[in-house]
Amino acid sequence: MSLGRMEGKVAVITGGASGIGKACALRFAQEGADVLIADLVAERCEAAAEEVRRTTNGRALFAETDVSSEDDIAAMAQRAMDEFGHIDCVVAAAGVSSASYVSGSSSSGDGGFNGELLNLPLESCNRVLDINLTGVMLTDRIVARHMVAQGTGGSIVNIASSAARVPLPGAADYSVSKAGVAMLTHVFAMEVAQHNIRVNAIGPGFIATPMTQGLQDDDEGRQMMLGMTPMGRLGTAEEMANTALYLACDESSYTTGQTIYPNGGLYAG
Numbered sequence: 001m002s003l004g005r006m007e008g009k010v011a012v013i014t015g016g017a018s019g020i021g022k023a024c025a026l027r028f029a030q031e032g033a034d035v036l037i038a039d040l041v042a043e044r045c046e047a048a049a050e051e052v053r054r055t056t057n058g059r060a061l062f063a064e065t066d067v068s069s070e071d072d073i074a075a076m077a078q079r080a081m082d083e084f085g086h087i088d089c090v091v092a093a094a095g096v097s098s099a100s101y102v103s104g105s106s107s108s109g110d111g112g113f114n115g116e117l118l119n120l121p122l123e124s125c126n127r128v129l130d131i132n133l134t135g136v137m138l139t140d141r142i143v144a145r146h147m148v149a150q151g152t153g154g155s156i157v158n159i160a161s162s163a164a165r166v167p168l169p170g171a172a173d174y175s176v177s178k179a180g181v182a183m184l185t186h187v188f189a190m191e192v193a194q195h196n197i198r199v200n201a202i203g204p205g206f207i208a209t210p211m212t213q214g215l216q217d218d219d220e221g222r223q224m225m226l227g228m229t230p231m232g233r234l235g236t237a238e239e240m241a242n243t244a245l246y247l248a249c250d251e252s253s254y255t256t257g258q259t260i261y262p263n264g265g266l267y268a269g
């Protein structure tokens, strides 16, 4: 029997209780990884960890973690070290969006995201940046410090968004946070290449997860997503996990500083 692509590896996954993060935990465990799921609410983390244990041979733990807290991330990484002895991979998937889609909200009568910068409360903007950008930066460096100390290298996979390159009017804070993640990925990759740590990102298009549930349930919102996507369908969390798996495992051993856009052809130039 051939070995799994993540055999012997330990992966920590923020935002691992739902959507893309949970799909990564399941997919990585199918390929032999032990996983630590980090997310906001212990019960949701444990449910995801239990699903991993029930459906794969992988060991799965969780740590209740708010990625906007450096102390929480440090404790989460330490738990992975204490329980598994090493960390080989991190997927930084925790993220939020402050904007929601409102049908017929624009002056032309079309729908749109309701977080126009002109009226965006600073607290809301800061929360998105704290979680989506600073949270990824803190996660990356805290885990990378363990990887440097281990001396065994590692792979970091940040979840950005196609909104890093395609402006989403009404979601300035989100778009800026994700563009920041793409640049962070490039810069950090150059800094830690000497330690054999690779840093890459994924920029999903519109994916069927709880984050887009409001859009999926709204006829106009769904049409907007499909209209922007040449393949004419939403992506799945499993498709994102497969892309993350490629970046996490040794098949991508000469790839670093890249953002891959699995987005059904959504214009990302």
Ligand SMILES: NC(=O)c1ccc[n+]([C@@H]2O[C@H](COP(=O)([O-])OP(=O)(O)OC[C@H]3O[C@@H](n4cnc5c(N)ncnc54)[C@H](O)[C@@H]3O)[C@@H](O)[C@H]2O)c1
Residues within 6 Å of the ligand: 014, 015, 016, 017, 018, 019, 020, 021, 038, 039, 040, 041, 065, 066, 067, 068, 092, 093, 094, 095, 096, 131, 159, 160, 161, 162, 203, 204, 205, 206, 207, 208, 209, 210, 211, 212
């Ligand atoms: N769904 C999409 O269409 C889409 C597109 C592009 C990018 N993304 C990105 O993919 C990532 C995963 O999103 P998803 O679609 O799976 O959504 P999701 O809502 O299903 O999952 C996001 C997870 O992040 C967790 N989270 C939120 N704030 C947190 C915090 N402060 N600390 C720890 N965990 C926190 C949530 O509890 C949730 O479990 C996000 O970064 C999102 O921005 C999603």
